[in-house]
Amino acid sequence: MNQASRKPHSSRAADASTQGPSLAEQLVAVARALQDVRQGQSARAVLAGVDAPLRAGVQALLMDVLRVLGTAEAVRTELAARKPAAAADALLCTALALLLPDTPRYDGFTLVNQAVEAAKKRSVTRSQSNFINGCLRTFLRERDDLLGAVAADPIAKYNHPQWWLDRLKKDYPRDWQAIVAANNSQAPMALRVNLQRCSRPQYLSLLEQAGVAAVAGSGEVGIILAKAVPVEYLPHFADGWVSVQDSAAQMAAPLLLSGLLPCDGATLHVLDACAAPGGKTAHLLEFAPTPKSLDVVALEIDAKRAERIDGTLQRLGLAADVVVASADDVKTWLPVVQARHGVQQFDAILLDAPCSASGIVRRQPDVRWLRRSGDIAQLATIQRQLLDALWPLVAPGGRLLYCTCSVFREEGEDQIVRFLQTWPEAKRLAAPGHLLPQHWNAVDNSPGTLAQDHDGFYYALLHKPLR
Ligand SMILES: C[S@@+](CC[C@H](N)C(=O)[O-])C[C@H]1O[C@@H](n2cnc3c(N)ncnc32)[C@H](O)[C@@H]1O
Numbered sequence: 211m212n213q214a215s216r217k218p219h220s221s222r223a224a225d226a227s228t229q230g231p232s233l234a235e236q237l238v239a240v241a242r243a244l245q246d247v248r249q250g251q252s253a254r255a256v257l258a259g260v261d262a263p264l265r266a267g268v269q270a271l272l273m274d275v276l277r278v279l280g281t282a283e284a285v286r287t288e289l290a291a292r293k294p295a296a297a298a299d300a301l302l303c304t305a306l307a308l309l310l311p312d313t314p315r316y317d318g319f320t321l322v323n324q325a326v327e328a329a330k331k332r333s334v335t336r337s338q339s340n341f342i343n344g345c346l347r348t349f350l351r352e353r354d355d356l357l358g359a360v361a362a363d364p365i366a367k368y369n370h371p372q373w374w375l376d377r378l379k380k381d382y383p384r385d386w387q388a389i390v391a392a393n394n395s396q397a398p399m400a401l402r403v404n405l406q407r408c409s410r411p412q413y414l415s416l417l418e419q420a421g422v423a424a425v426a427g428s429g430e431v432g433i434i435l436a437k438a439v440p441v442e443y444l445p446h447f448a449d450g451w452v453s454v455q456d457s458a459a460q461m462a463a464p465l466l467l468s469g470l471l472p473c474d475g476a477t478l479h480v481l482d483a484c485a486a487p488g489g490k491t492a493h494l495l496e497f498a499p500t501p502k503s504l505d506v507v508a509l510e511i512d513a514k515r516a517e518r519i520d521g522t523l524q525r526l527g528l529a530a531d532v533v534v535a536s537a538d539d540v541k542t543w544l545p546v547v548q549a550r551h552g553v554q555q556f557d558a559i560l561l562d563a564p565c566s567a568s569g570i571v572r573r574q575p576d577v578r579w580l581r582r583s584g585d586i587a588q589l590a591t592i593q594r595q596l597l598d599a600l601w602p603l604v605a606p607g608g609r610l611l612y613c614t615c616s617v618f619r620e621e622g623e624d625q626i627v628r629f630l631q632t633w634p635e636a637k638r639l640a641a642p643g644h645l646l647p648q649h650w651n652a653v654d655n656s657p658g659t660l661a662q663d664h665d666g667f668y669y670a671l672l673h674k675p676l677r
Pocket of ligand 1: 459483484485486487488489490491509510511512515535536537538562563564565
């Protein structure tokens, strides 16, 4: 973490003589990142382009800004009759967003002064810089009135687009506000222990020795950290003892494989149809009792992302056949895979389908601002095509696990209801269905407790009976 974010409420953040980037430099980078996100780029892609010494601090501030962007934009509309030019507006909304929390990271006047410094660095005109200064000082003086004026605006109040709120209300008339509140909270860092390397109690004690506070999570292999740390702080991370993975995602491997793994030395043939970056591919392989008991083909449409599967597996000392192809374009990849693996069909297929990511807003707060309402129907069409293309590849007696990291019913339960009408031979097995994101509170999770926390997710397990 850099100097400025380590010193909240300190005017030293502005001191150019301290080590690390100044707050003004960080604000420049955050505002630029916000402008890029507003133009449709993902925060992850934008942050990858930020200079390394700035990145961690900019990431933390950008996430804070994106979580309250609806309120910040509504306040800006109250303050400015006309929306400023894009660069000035991004800086103004960044500073407003960082002033919003009841206990902000920085003292208000420090932040305003640094925002004005940032304006000078950002080739914002002098009049725009004066305008930003005026707006921010007005906000400091009239904060309660301004927040009162926007309080009834749902986008300002809930920090989600209106179409998203409407969809949540339709899908979850009782729970939509809890989902929104969870989305606006910060998810804890969750780990998956690689049981091929050590047990969960062993890894918890390694963490304790390393001074990293943690509790056991749900499932067999989950751990939740009290505070996120860089992976380099995790004992034996480079040797593959643990992976970073949300608890909901950790349900995939046991759901698909429990009760299916052969105990007679035979090999189970598995297709992971949408595999990158390989988190679930790796868990499937870790779940196997011996390397020989599981043969995994990992398909991925995006060649660049497919490289990440190799990286994931290499670190963990695991192996799969990574194939770059579109899963629904069966005729291009299936004959090659059939020849290479000596199989006609698969005993188990994992379809972790591309989706809106509406369940992981806690971790990716940009998602809600990037998506458009029309995206959901398009994604549902892709999911349907994938399901219909892959089901014939399940061997009789085998299974297909369909999942998405979305809470929207169109991408989850509605999809499966339609699927079962199209494929009447498919039988549903027990699976969680829609899981709603949790509102994580570290204080409630002291050592020795079992932490219940997960992102929003959807799981349906489909069985193909023997003929
Ligand atoms: C939800 S992510 C998968 C995450 C992965 N299962 C994991 O646990 O790390 C969906 C992936 O599917 C890929 N994808 C999208 N359409 C695809 C298609 N038609 N065929 C294969 N992969 C596809 C995306 O590029 C993306 O990497």
